[in-house]
Amino acid sequence: MTNMLDQVFVLLKHRIVGLVPMPVQPILGAVLSVVAILAVFPGLFAISVLLERKGLGRMQNRIGPNRVGPLGVLQPVADGIKALIKEDLVPYSADHVVHFLAPVVLVVVVFMGYAVLPMGRNMTFVPMDAGLLFYFAMGASAELSIFMAGWSSRNKYSLLGAMRAVAQMISYEVPLLLSSVVIVMMTGSLSLDKIVEVQNQYTWGLPHWFVFTPMGFAAFVMFAIAATAETNRSPFDLPEGESELVAGYFTEYSGFKFAEFFLGEYVAMLSISGLGATLFLGGWSAPLEILNVVPSWFWFFAKIMVWICFYIWMRGTFPRLRQDQLMNFAWKFVLPMTLLNLLVAGLWRFMGEGWLRWVVCSAILLAAYVLGGRIGMRSKKFGPRSYRYAE
Amino acid sequence: MSESLLEAWNRPPTIEVDGEGELLEVAMGPHHPSTHGVFRMDVVLDGERVIKLKPVFGYLHRNHEQIGQTVGYLQMMPYTDRLDYFCSLTNNWAYALAVEKLVGQAVPERAEYIRVILAELTRIQNHASTIGFLTQEMGASGTPLMYAFREREKILDLFESLTGSRMMCNYMRFGGCRVDMTEAHLNAARKIVTGLPRFIDEFENLLTSNEILMARSQGMGVLKPDLAVNAGITGPMLRASGVNYDIRKVDHYGIYDRFSFRVPLGEHGDIYDRYMVRVLEMRESLKILEQALKDIPAGPFIDPKAKIRGFKPKPGEAYGRIEAPKGELGFYLISDGGTSPYRFRIRPPSFINLTVLEDMCIGQNVADVVVVFGSVDIVLGEVDR
Amino acid sequence: MVIFAILAPLTVAGGLAAVMLRNTVHCALAVAVAFAGLALLFLQLNAQFAGFAQILVYVGAVAILVVFAILLTRSSETPATGVFSKTWLTGLVIAAAVFAVLAWAVLGSRTALPHEQIEPQIAVAQIGYALMGRYVLPLEIVAVLLTASMIGAVIVAMYEKGGAK
Amino acid sequence: MLGEGLLKGLGETARNFAGSFVSKERLTTVQYPEEREPLPEASRAFPFLVYDGADWEAGLRCVACQICEKECPPKCIYIEKSKDKKPDYVGKPQIYPAKFDIDISVCMSCQICVEVCPFEAIKMDNQFELATDDRFGGLLYDRKELARSNEYYHKIHPTEAAEVDARLAEEKAKAEEKAKAVAAAAAAKAAPAMAAKPAEGAQPQ
């Protein structure tokens, strides 16, 4: 029974595909998967927008949207309709073709990333051998569309925002890749399905997630930071820092094209959360052995949503960094830490089983983190201050 | 624009430009999300570095000084509300002080206490919202701002129940206040004062040790003490630069001598110091409030013999100044014996504190300009008058 | 073969556009299309790893570098003097000649070329083992080269503060 | 350690997030059009004219003395005096405003007209939802639109209105007493002359 529930979507797909003649079957299968992805993730996008607005509201002691539908749950629908019926304005001097293509490319590329994410047991769209590489290739292509958007608008703010966004995404791509490489080293595979399989084991009912190893945890933290920057989320949301750049690269977009950017941004967020969950949090594997009765896809989506909630939480709390600080942080702190993490992962591999490697690896990483943070703060001359008073 | 201003704008930049040489001129404002209203900064950028900045204001000019010279003394009182619309009560006080000096009017004891209580409450709500706006400029999604507004709401509720209006209070009168602060009001104030320390703690938890805030604000927008003194900067800006100058202490106006409070001083004169000085000032204001609410005597809230309306002061001049939340707020009046002043001049802290904006911003990153601007704490109504 | 018939013209068209368009940024975007088309051709040739590497490196990095360079050198506006060099005719003739020779060679050796083979199934792990085994020396050399070129590029493009450095 | 302050901040927002579900203090929002916070008694919006009795035109306390017009800082009050007189609340014949217009769009709710009015005729309303789509005349209120009954005044500012009523009653009583005294004096004075000049004594002062 639990197995049935677990595989319900797979079986459903097989059943539907079985209805058509043999030669059409692979095409129909692909179409079904694409349709499923195109249906589920925009739905999740709507949910996460609502969660974000409600959650931010609660964090700020507000209620958030509550007028459309019961408790405002239909707000994303209203927003969507509004975006659709809005006039589509294109600046006179804009490069119309590129201006039109930019959001399309973004959305397409972002959705491509989902092809390799294992969303449940046997629920990978294209179980690819080099899945991780594919994912990063798609992520890298998104930068181009952002540049296209910023450049084609012929607006200083747009261009500045796009340049910032692209520079930031390139810089954080490096730590993002390198922190994932740790996982590749530990599993010996670029295939995301394999990575989940390795993590889907239990000792005393506890899972073998990579986040529970020293370098896995460090990589997780670095990955989370880099993923936040990669998706231009607060506190790394300078490309759209409204206090300086109005709205960044999509300043000149309106109506449906703007909605596409918005969708692209959130879908990218969801997909990178999915990747993070797959790499470090065991993908679709249950957090406890006894919880395996719950379908695997539930765990995958639950992990994504937890990750999204964390994004929202951060957005509600932090101010944003400045461009040069962001770059410094990427190149001078995150990158060295990920490189060290690679070394530690190698060390882990060669130290053999036992508690010693836990202690050594954790100690190295912790010391490096504390030291690095201390040095970084000291060299930038910032830190807590004390104040004097005049009577 | 006069010739000399044009020359000033066309003078060569004060810092060396890199070999790049391609300068980008960006007009930030008047419709820009970060300019707190209608204000424009013409920024010349070398890459992302600011090499020139021209503040352009006057979009909200409403002729307050001329109005002051045509209407009677009392009629100017509601206009002072509209200068710095965040702290109308301190504006009222400064104006009342100037007129009281002009006509030689004494203020009853209880009225002085009421004034202190309201001024310090105003200071707290102003500082809290300023910090909120400052972090908003840094991109904090408005969370500190909403917390500040939550507390400000309580204070404004008190103002409304006392003066009838939340922001445009029009409360002070020459020789006292318009209505009495009843025991109910005092109790409400006491309740606010007991709740506020928790709020300031919350604020500090959220921000003070936040590494991002430190990275964004420490060492940014430094204002050297000598420049600050030369430019006539006052208020928390000046104290953040390390100059000990608080009109409550130096001018002994009102009854501030009776309260024990300290003046926090910054050392570096950067944005973080301005932030911290404001936080610490809020705590000091709470001390004053506690004392004032304990000691407030019974008595008349306005001198019954005071002339409110239609009086003609003897020819002469008077300058009343107070430590407004934003700095030294002064009203200068010359009377020629008529029903309205011959000359009416406002010394607005916002405007004068804004004069050093270019000096603080030059050499900074363009993203810091808005933060420096936010740390000055201005209200455009007062800048443009 | 159908896929090839779609991809090959796309790729060549991208390349042609990159060479012929007047607007520099359009050229950069067109070359990104050509790179992407090439990557798809690689996938078509069962070279999964090379195809993804192609996208990652060319679309994700080189194309972006190119547009950055275009913006930094302010060459996104079409110059008044024309976009083609004074010696464009010579260049075109040389290119045409090269193509003629290559095409002649390819078409001439048509019979000598090997025909349809079984599709090689290469796992990424195999590439990994090859990189760490037989090709470890080239790998190391490439690593050194990349490091050197990274440092070199940084030094070349670095701000020259206060005269020569 | 790097990140300590960030974690502290996260804790603070989490506390507020959780708090907003349990504590009223952490969720101060009021859903405005449906629920309204009661306005404080002192709350003021725009002025209105008070009238006594049932007939607004007859009962207007305003005597068109024009002090408020003179004192109004933005000069938003316009008054035209009447040519004839009619009795006021004391019964004394007074000029009344033939025209009394307030341009609410200019008014800045400063309450100075209320303060300066010696007749307690103009008071502050607390009605603030006055938006209209008529740019020119919609907010220019004339006498009729400005007139509100004393009962209404009692409803919105009970304490203040009670004080005012007491004061007015006192004044009225005083005035009546005075009138009586004057009448009595006149009567006393007139009494000896009554016989000689009956018509004169009948005329009031």
Added chain:
Amino acid sequence: MSPLSCYLLVAALLFAVGLAGALTRRNAILVLIGIELMLNAANLNLIAFWRYGPHPEALTGLMFAVFSIAVAAAEAAVGLGLVISIYRHLRTVDLDEISRMKG
């Protein structure tokens, strides 16, 4: 025509296009783009030969292409760095104008 010769023809065409670009454009960046196209055409050749040649399991062509991609990335980085530095000196990237050896 065998698939291999199709690929080879496409590669030849791309190479020629790239060469034409490198030889005819004035803008140094576009010359670099042309060179990149040529390199890519070569990569296509390598992979096509690997796919249709004997012993694909030896991975020679594929490896060659992968290394070539890595080297090309380095080349692009250095090349663009040079272009930017030239621009900084001469304020132009027009190759017809950059004809002097002296900076």
